[in-house]
Amino acid sequence: MDLDNTVLARILTSLTLGFHIIFAALGVGIPVMISIAEWLGIRRKDPMYTLMARRWVKGFTVTVAVGVVTGTCIGLQLSLLWPSFMKIAGEAIALPLFLETFAFFFEAIFLGIYLYTWDRFKNPYVHWLISIPVIIGSTASAFFIMTVNAFMNAPQGFTLKNGSIVDIQPLVAMFNPATPSKAGHMILSSYVASAFVLAAIAAYRILKGNKHEYYRKALTLTMVTGLLFAGGTALWGDIAGKYLAEYQPAKLAAAEWHFETKAQAELVFGGVLDKETMEVKYGLKLPYALSILAGSSPDTEVTGLDRIPRDEWPPLIVHYLFDSMVAIGCYLLAVPLLYFLYRRLKKGAIPRFVLRLIIGGAPLAMLAIETGWIFAEVGRQPWILVGYMKTQHAATTAGHVGEMLILFTLLYLFLGIVSSLVLMRMFKNKPAEAELRS
Incomplete structure (x- = not known):
């Protein structure tokens, strides 16, 4: 370079x-x-x-x-x-x-x-x-x-x-x-990350053997708020996806390695791109999911990169950034649910592996914000002011x-x-x- x-x-x-x-x-x-x-x-x-x-x-x-x-x-x-x-x-x-x-x-x-x-x-x-x-x-x-x-x-x-x-x-x-998709998603993501950072501190103290009720109450409070805010972030992500489909189709197409404009478009997670044939190998393909994300219907036509001038394609590496953000978001939803499941089953006793998952949620929540931000900026390229x-x-x-x-x-x-x-x-x-x- x-x-x-x-x-x-x-x-x-x-x-x-x-x-x-x-x-x-x-x-x-x-x-x-x-x-x-x-x-x-x-x-x-x-x-x-x-x-x-x-x-x-x-x-x-x-x-x-x-x-x-x-x-x-x-x-x-x-x-x-x-x-x-x-x-x-x-x-x-x-x-x-x-x-x-x-x-x-x-x-x-x-x-x-x-x-x-x-x-x-x-x-x-x-x-x-x-x-x-x-x-x-x-x-x-x-x-x-x-x-x-x-x-x-x-x-x-x-x-x-x-x-x-x-x-x-x-x-x-x-x-x-x-504005609605950008501001809402960022604010809710900040709420999630903050809840998990505070939860990680409490979980760490409990993992180290501190049984004081203060840390248990702090962990429960932060897990409740973390679950609510993570759910809100996921719902707002749907709004962001629909915005991209309408106003920045090149960014969405690059994020999903969606090369052909069509309805009933599948959502691609992971995979390896063959740059010569533009075919995705080893990826998990969810039928109709991209069309549903773009327009709440499996029959929604999603613009592919075939309709975008080649010199205006965002770097295709943004696919992995988008996948990372989504995967971490699912993790941050699953961990609080797992926490409350064990609280109910074990009558308050939380397994050590769940505590470790909570601690891991703090850096992952921050990583999701970082990857989301990089995706937003790199996915806008080659424009600094679109159009x-x-x-x-x-x-x-x-x-x-x-x-x-x-x-x-x-x-x-x-x-x-x-x-x-x-x-x-x-x-x-x-x-x-x-x-x-x-």
Whole structure:
């Protein structure tokens, strides 16, 4: 591969987004878990749930801090690495970028109030209510930034004249056809990942022999929410599939190695592609499933890559990214069901292998977000702004992109190590059972 500026810019942007999305996903989902735990603590008069909220919010502040740094890096790189794109589309995406910043400030203000007002109110529900604006701010922040990505996939709300966009309608640009599927799927995925990260911590403590009721209650709570959010993500994935079928058929066709336009199209999982004959070998083919995904009917005609100009085909490797995301989604649905099955059969005793599956769900949930994000971006290629601007025409022509890549890689390595050490030291000598006794 020739490492020209376009390739280097894509690698650096991918690295930044891939690192940032870990903290962004936790930043969206953890506030929901905190609020639920505190509400249960008040409702049931159970200090263990209240302690969950107290401990989780401490860790949440670290993810927020790192997310701010990496989010700032993304804003910087949009201008430095993709100046032609920003020149064309900057005015159309200015409103959601501003609103995303406003939503973060809104979240940060109420997070500060939430952190420093524990036990300050006679009515504990007053403190719990402060968590709601934090959830609104974090979720709104994700929504607004996803509208920017949605605009890149389904640009509208402007007129293109002489290489510039004019007659801009910011709200029309924001609420484009891709917005519901993009924003909804990302927000629910963040909720799932956060539930499983917290579940993995509780499962790990139980696996290590800690029998305290705090961890059992935390595990049950996170498994309940994980199941609900995983189900919601799967349902929203159906919406995303129907969006792709109508508005980005090339991405769906590449994801499914669907080369021939036809009705009663099968969904292909796995397999190996013979690039000479374009035949899929060893794959699992589900009859009619792709047509049902695309239009809720086995008779729905699904556009194949035969109707897409060859130079506009996305890289066919996205098939494996799509399969990975779907497979992990099924795993995240199955594990909570298995957990509750054993709870019922064993009257609360959870086998060690189920605990290990729960622990494995945390990195897999994050991997699903990463593969989903890569699929969304690589599957849009060769376009940075679908139908209007190709990626190779948007990258900077300035030098030193390679040096920037090295510097930002070192920055993310430093942030990753430091944040991990801070989180471990924050809780290492302060187990939950000791805090309950104090």
